[in-house]
Amino acid sequence: MLKVKTLLYKIVTSGNPFLSKKLVFATILISLFFPVSLQADAQYNISIDNSKLISDNIYEFDVVIKSNYEAITLTSYQASLGFNQEAINGGEVSFSYIEGTSELSNIPSIGIGINLTDGIPKLTFASSPGEDLINSGFIRIGHFRLQNTNSFSGTPNVRLNFDGKIATIFTGSNFVDITNLSNHSTTGTEGEEKQENIPEEYVLSQNCPNPFNPSTSIEFEIKEDGKIKLAVFNLLGEEVAELVNGEINAGVHKVDFNGVNLASGVYVYRLDVGNEFTETKKMVMMK
Numbered sequence: 001m002l003k004v005k006t007l008l009y010k011i012v013t014s015g016n017p018f019l020s021k022k023l024v025f026a027t028i029l030i031s032l033f034f035p036v037s038l039q040a041d042a043q044y045n046i047s048i049d050n051s052k053l054i055s056d057n058i059y060e061f062d063v064v065i066k067s068n069y070e071a072i073t074l075t076s077y078q079a080s081l082g083f084n085q086e087a088i089n090g091g092e093v094s095f096s097y098i099e100g101t102s103e104l105s106n107i108p109s110i111g112i113g114i115n116l117t118d119g120i121p122k123l124t125f126a127s128s129p130g131e132d133l134i135n136s137g138f139i140r141i142g143h144f145r146l147q148n149t150n151s152f153s154g155t156p157n158v159r160l161n162f163d164g165k166i167a168t169i170f171t172g173s174n175f176v177d178i179t180n181l182s183n184h185s186t187t188g189t190e191g192e193e194k195q196e197n198i199p200e201e202y203v204l205s206q207n208c209p210n211p212f213n214p215s216t217s218i219e220f221e222i223k224e225d226g227k228i229k230l231a232v233f234n235l236l237g238e239e240v241a242e243l244v245n246g247e248i249n250a251g252v253h254k255v256d257f258n259g260v261n262l263a264s265g266v267y268v269y270r271l272d273v274g275n276e277f278t279e280t281k282k283m284v285m286m287k
Contacts, residue, residue, distance in 0.1 A: 043072050043178050044134060044170070045242055046141075048081075048158055050249075056151040057091070060098075061158055064138040068242060072178070074106070074132045078169045080115070080161040081123035083146070084154065091150030095123045101143035106130025108142045118164035129175070138246055159256055180261065198250050199223045202277040207257070207269065211286035214260040218243070220271055224250045229272045232257065240267070259285050 044067050051061035063079065097108045108125040115124045123146065132139075146156055160168050162179075172178040199221035207216045222228065228248050232241040240262060243255045259267070264287045270280040 043172065043180070044068060044074075045245075046160070046170070047138070047244065048160065049138075049246075051155075051158060053152065053155065054145075057148040059146045059148075059152060059156045059158075060143060062101075062143050063141040065134055065141055066138045067134045067136055071133055071135045073173045074104070074134050074170065075173065075175050076106070076127050076129050076171045077141070078111070078126040078167075079108075079124065079141075080164075080166045080168045081158050082161040083121075083123060083156040083158045085121065087152045087154045087156045088148060089150045089153035091148040093146055093148050096145050096147070097125055098143040098145060101140060103140045104130075104132045104142075106132050115166050117166050122161055122164075122166055123158065124166060157254075162258070199252065202271070202273055202279075204269075204271040204279040204281060206281055207283045211284035212259070213285065213287050214262075215256060215258045216283065217254055217256050218269060219252065219254045221252050222248060222250050222273065226274060226276075228274075229270075230255060231270055232259075233268045233270065235266060235268070243269075263287075 044065055046063065046065045049062045049064050051059070054060050065074070093114070095112065095114055097112050102108060104127075106127045106129075109128055110126040112125045113123075115122045123144075125142070125144070146158070162168055168179065169177065170179050201221070201223055203221040205219040205221075207218045209216055218230065220230065225247070227246060228244060229242070230244040231239050232243065233239050241257065241259075243257060257269075262285050264285050267283055267285060268280050269283060270278065272278050
């Protein structure tokens with residue numbers, strides 16, 4: 001199927017009191033024709049990781065990517081990130097890429113800032129056309145900073161966004177759209193205030209909402225730093241999505257799972273923490 005997709009980067013200013021008046025705004029309009037499969041394979045996994053409050057008014061996080069199976073070629077990307085606006089606490093925020101932190105040759109270089117095209121603030125960044133080989137180990141797209149003129153009230157809880165005109169898009173070889181909503185996740189601390197009370201045990205919570213269509217959240221608690229894996233399986237035991245696989249800090253974590261490409265039915269998600277802890281729970285996709 002041939003699908004027309006327009007990538008619209010229209011970074012604009014607004015009278016909203018918490019938007020930085022010092023941002024430099026740009027407008028970039030790119031129209032591309034992408035052959036898109038409605039049941040595209042989950043060729044890669046992208047995560048928001050290592051998110052934390054550096055100080056009372058600075059929140060930083062990594063965006064990382066890896067291939068799920070064979071190596072893939074990443075030719076361009078556009079990221080749209082939602083965040084908890086109540087945490088802004090009446091201040092003005094700015095969003096930036098930390099120079100020198102990307103492990104890609106095609107670094108974030110376009111549309112970095114706060115975007116209001118869809119009527120709500122979104123954090124955005126994109127690349128120029130390029131070529132990077134993505135293998136099975138996570139590689140950092142970049143380290144990013146959200147800075148507030150006031151103290152944050154709670155945690156911004158940044159999330160990948162796929163709705164509206166300004167959405168997250170990834171292209172592979174020949175600039176074919178490989179965006180797949182089922183293989184994106186968000187990990188990281190829920191805020192320093194929670195990290196003062198490190199969990200005393202490992203806990204895997206029931207996803208919420210459940211049943212879900214198409215998105216749900218899975219929360220889990222890790223009592224010490226270490227490597228974990230969180231994955232989703234069908235009832236045949238086949239892995240259909242890998243949400244987290246790597247080192248993670250002790251604390252309370254939440255992962256967003258989007259099963260838009262899955263059929264209705266019962267699925268199992270499993271948390272493995274080395275040889276110390278394994279737990280599974282069922283969830284229901286109901287379309």
